Amino acid sequence: xxxxxxxxxxxxxxxxxQFYAAVRRDERLGPIFNGHVRDWDEHLAKLVxxxxxxxxxxxxxxxTPMPKHIALPDLSAELFQRWLALFxxxxxxxxxxxxxGHAVEMAQRIAQSLWYGYQLSRAPETPPAGLQDG
Numbered sequence: 001x002x003x004x005x006x007x008x009x010x011x012x013x014x015x016x017x018q019f020y021a022a023v024r025r026d027e028r029l030g031p032i033f034n035g036h037v038r039d040w041d042e043h044l045a046k047l048v049x050x051x052x053x054x055x056x057x058x059x060x061x062x063x064t065p066m067p068k069h070i071a072l073p074d075l076s077a078e079l080f081q082r083w084l085a086l087f088x089x090x091x092x093x094x095x096x097x098x099x100x101g102h103a104v105e106m107a108q109r110i111a112q113s114l115w116y117g118y119q120l121s122r123a124p125e126t127p128p129a130g131l132q133d134g
Contacts, residue, residue, distance in 0.1 A: 002057035007099035009048075012055060015103060016047045019090040028082050036072065054106050055099060069114045070121040080115045080131055084108060 020040075023029045037043045046063065053061040069075070087107045091100035112131055119128035 002055065004056045004058075006055055006102060007096050009052060009056070011094065011096050011099055012051050013048050015090065015094055015099070016051055017044060018093070019087055020044060020047065022086050022090055023083070026082065026086060028079065029086070032072070032075075032079070051103065055103060065110075066114065066117045070118055072118075075115075075118055077115060077129065077131055080111045084111050084131070 020033070020043075023033050024040075046061070049058075049060040050063070050065075052058045084107060088104055091104045091107075094100040108131075115131055116128040119126070
């Protein structure tokens with residue numbers, strides 16, 4: 001459900017900034033993100049564009065997330081599940097629960113897709129394993 005009526009840009013910005021503040025503080029995810037993101041202001045702006053495209057259909061995001069994630073060493077299902085758990089927690093605290101629910105659905109799809117792509121890039125002959133619902 002991409003719709004400009006689902007939420008405001010401010011609501012998306014709040015969600016993204018709150019979520020990635022939690023990610024940066026997280027003992028497992030923080031070192032990974034902080035070790036690879038060189039300019040957090042630039043990265044957050046790109047992520048706001050990404051989520052605006054997904055939630056409001058703005059088409060502002062341009063980029064290819066898959067190759068950037070595939071290039072990261074030593075990712076695991078547990079790390080993707082931790083990312084999703086933090087996303088769910090952050091979304092649950094948002095005042096706009098219609099936006100939050102849709103964002104969580106999309107985050108689950110995105111995490112699953114990135115995890116599949118990551119596994120296939122490492123072991124193309126092995127069927128990828130899914131993420132456990134959390």
